Amino acid sequence: MTVREILKMGDPRLLRVAQPVTAFDTDDLHLLITDLLDTMRASNGAGLAAPQIGVDLQVVIFGSGSPNPRYPDAPIVPRTVLINPVITPLGAEEELGWEGCLSVPGLRGLVPRASRIHYSGFDPYGDPLSREAEGFHARVVQHECDHLIGKLYPMRIRDFTQFGFTDVLFPGLDASQDD
Secondary structure: OOOOOOOOOOOHHHHOOOEOOOOOOOHHHHHHHHHHHHHHHHOOOOEEEHHHHOOOEOEEEEOOOOOEOOEOOOOOOOOEEEEEEEEEEOOOOEEEEEEEEOOEEEEEEEEEEEOEEEEEEEOOOOOEEEEEEEHHHHHHHHHHHHHHHOOOHHHHOOOHHHEEEHHHHOOOOOOOOOO
């Protein structure tokens, strides 16, 4: 198990545009995915993007097979490795939802996101992956894919009165790590 250091907001590497993966089913790619999964699990994350551990590639992971203690009311999202993702909103409808981030620990903000999306890309073997998602699932995908274009969720907040420390906004919720 390799738990990697998660970069924090302010590190310029989080603001770069990640490069597409060009070689699939390689030892290096599988090792990166294992490190992402180990790091996400150790932090109780809902997702993690390669740039968050300093790797400049378009690779994100998200979801779990069980409820996340930091998002206790959220539905279960299927565990997914998504490479070179493309997101297409399905309509103009947006939803506001609270988000945190492992790269912005201890804070949460109310973020607008497309309510329904189609996402596509590839799995670790280069096989195409295509799904539609809505609600929390769509939010997690959009949040993680933002990391691939150098965006952190605070950059999407429209009302900064709805941004603050998790333990103040949500007393009793585990704020030790946020994503």
